[in-house]
Amino acid sequence: MSSGTADRVWSVSEHLDNILRQLKPLEPIELQLLDAQGCVLVEDVMVPVALPPFENSSMDGYAVRTTDTQGADASHPAVLTVIGDVAAGSGELPTVGPGQTARIMTGAPLPPGAEAVVPVEWTDGGTGGAPVVGMPAASRSPDAVGGEVRVYRPVGPGDHVRARGSDVAAGELALSAGTVLGPPQIALLAAVGRATVRVRPRPRVVVVSTGSELVPPGEELGPGRIHDSNSYMLTAAAREAGAQSYRVGAVADDAETFRATVEDQLIRADILVTTGGVSVGAYDVVKEALGEEIEFRKLAMQPGKPQGFGFIDAGARSEAEGDGGDAEAAPPEPERTPLLALPGNPVSAYVSFELFVRPAIRTLMGVEPVFRTTVRAVCEGDLTSSPKGRRQFLRGRYHPATGRVTPVGGAGSHLVKALAHANSLIVVPEDTTEVAAGSEVEVVLLD
């Protein structure tokens, strides 16, 4: 597949469009609420019962008949007989008759007969003294119920009462298909009683790094060895993009081992991402092992010139052949897993992830926005030596308050520290080779 197109140079947008065109959103599934966080709802969710489902108190206080409190003030309090307590969750409710009241707690149903709630702070709390600031805990003072309470201010019908359906009425639309589920949307689903919802699932992204020089962090470095940072970076980046990501430890530069690793991972992958081994070296295993299925391209960008994209056949169902013998039935579609092969230099891998893998993940999720926000900013430094004919992505520190961006580190694609101190990518177009300080540049915001 790589032959014949080897000399063609792809623009960033050609490569991106080619990837996204071949991806479609994952099939929806029913997920538990918390598993659906960040996912796109694919059903309209209606409200089965009104919220709140019953008239209830918005304060801790006394449930009263409003006429009993008319004209009450500090010198002429209304004196009411306390007939019981209504706590949140109470099922059995006392009926409040004339001259009577029941203590009521926030969220408790308004008992029959009562039309309003007097906050406890407007009463003597049954103490026979001055206004109080609260009620004693029922468990500590079981005798507090009963006796009389003095009410120092009048209330009108519905005061401190939440009407049934005042949040949302039964039969209304709670959330429409297409909504991305954040914490408040999950709260609403739970409030209307939904335990599960139909959403597009998070894509499962499997990250495989390659390189015989790679040692996991935490292990001693031998001669010529470096720590594997890419697989950690990309697993984290995929998770941040919304995916469920899995990190596979670095695989040595051996085509057979690498191929076997990729095949082993297909079972749990909606996308495979590899790093390293896509260049023109003698040990570029990804190219060697996947040259049949994956197209390796040269991109007009820096960093990130060598890129691979294609589909790996996840066990084309050979049993379909001759099974049942129904000539009319369409053969089952073979499962094909997209694979993006990124270059090995950490900055190249990261920029490639941002430009190609992140939009791919978001396309599979069916979630907007697919792309990062870009802004125009004033560049605080001179940018020299941007390669002609290639779109350059430099690391920058963008200052939202001033609309300025400071280049961080240089163009070197091994500069992990500079990457860690950047919050944006400065884009230098293909036909631009220099940018003078004070000029406007395009900036991709990374957070």
Ligand code: AMP
């Ligand atoms: P490659 O594309 O495999 O030739 O790798 C290019 C450069 O990136 C080399 O200097 C590698 O040592 C480095 N590199 C490759 N993979 C990783 C990784 N997972 N973590 C850190 N550096 C890497």
Ligand code: MG
């Ligand atoms: Mg390598």
